Amino acid sequence: MVNRKGEQTKALILEKASKIFNSQGYRASSISDIMHETGLQKGGIYNHFENKEEIMLSAFSFSIDTMSHFFSEAMAGKQGYMERLHSIISVFEGIAERELFPGGCPIMNAAIEADDADPLLQEKVREAMDGLLGMVCNLVQEGIKKGEVKQGVDPEFVATVLISTLEGALALSKLYKSQEYMKRAVHHLRSFLAQNCA
Template identity: 50%
Template sequence: MSKGEETKTKIIQQAAELFNQYGYAGSSISDIMRVTGLQKGGIYNHFKNKDELALQAFDFAINCFRQHFAKVLKNHKNSVDRLLGIIEIVSSFVENPPVKGGCPLLNTAVESDDAHPLLRERAQQAMDYWRGLICQIINKGKERGEIKSEVDAEEVATILIVTLEGSIMMSKLYDDVIYMQRAVNHLNNYVISHLTVNR
């Protein structure tokens, strides 16, 4: 990796943390200069504008998010164990987020709702990946006889994601992990009791 590529990567990583903590709208170019230690020209040498940096920073943050899921898939072969692993890994984001500042998907989805259509599109793509991953796990589990045949994969994906993201939001809002703990207990029971074929 060249020195220029190293600098660009460093800017993206530091901007990802800044944006994830303070939002894209709430972070100025001066803030980016402060966290990177670079002058405006040094930043714009690598990015056309703040929007381009924001998109690349979001992609970096979501890649960190996906790496956690990749570990779950690698460490678990059974579909039920994979679902429980996803619940466990996302629950850890309350205290150990993939990028400083919380869940980048939740933060970006809320902030970009109407204000930033390109970021909103990126957040939708990231959510599509997560939903698709859960559906894939469930459908494979149905084929293998690990998950009940009548289970609706899209419905389960919605329930898991909405419950986990809502619990992250409440835990952050009240600075109390009890909300996530309750959600995890409920989701684990839901997966084992309602989805799993009796072993």
Template identity: 40%
Template sequence: MSTSLTKGEKTRDKIIRKAAAVFNLHGYSGTSLSELMEETGLEKGGIYRHFESKEELAVAAFDYAWSEIRLRRRIALDEIPTPLGKLHGMIDGFAAKPSPVPGGCALMNTAIDADDGNPALRAHAREALREWLDYLEALVRQGIRQDEIARGVSPAAIASTIIATLEGALMISRLSDDRSALDNARKHLHTMLDGIARKAG
């Protein structure tokens, strides 16, 4: 059975890919239809033939951006054999390149952008955050089971600290046009993980 996309499906995917960068760079309110038309090379009717509204397109664009971020992170981390090593790798990877989509971390951008009354985008950003938290918490629990991480460590606390520190540092680095905050956050989080590693003996 053929899995090739129809012409309409290919056009829809192209719109989503192109729109993802525009929304991530300019936000929902800051993105105009003319910018979307210019980026996709389509007229208004060509875009809205595939999406009922700008909001529907923005949600699809965020989901695409998040799936790209998740895929790149997981591919890099799959090569690391241990849970604690994966946590260190997550930190290094984020500090080096927060997102493969232009505009920085789509999760942070969308969470801030949707905070003033876009419930659909906010719900998708919340789901993405929960997924990231769950992934990190699972790594901590696995590390505890394998005696790599000290017992008594809170998986939820470690996961939320990693995300909050990285996202906060990214915001500071972007506003100051200086990546020192990201570098400092990376070092601090590595020290934190070294502190929860189970000591031999």
């Protein structure tokens, strides 16, 4: 029989922990922070997770699932591949403007922090970035097949320019607490897509 209350408690822990880790950092955040945010005791948290490492990895996966949901929502109902590429840009705008994720993009934040000292988190971050770059590559490839994106366009080049520009703009927007950096990046990318893809 499914323990519904246990599932709800675990989901609550992941939701709160993902925000804490993304805002404060994975190493700087403590179990006490999670206890404070969830209202649970340490034993209540460790009923669902073996250790902090498992919470970190699960919370990161939770953040990536949430991000995927935002992309799916943004692309829903979009007819063309170019429209879908623009909808990816709009999600990053939303992260910068409305703080969809407290602390910014979870992939970028974890990528900065994850190093050889934490190979499991590093691998998960790499997989998440592979998924993000792959999503853009696939849209460009399908656009080429359907004749919406011009022949000869390199999908990996487009994905690299798009994601690195957006992630960099997020970092600047966060550092300087100004949306101007994201606005400039979006303006550049819309021109870039129009000139290089359409």
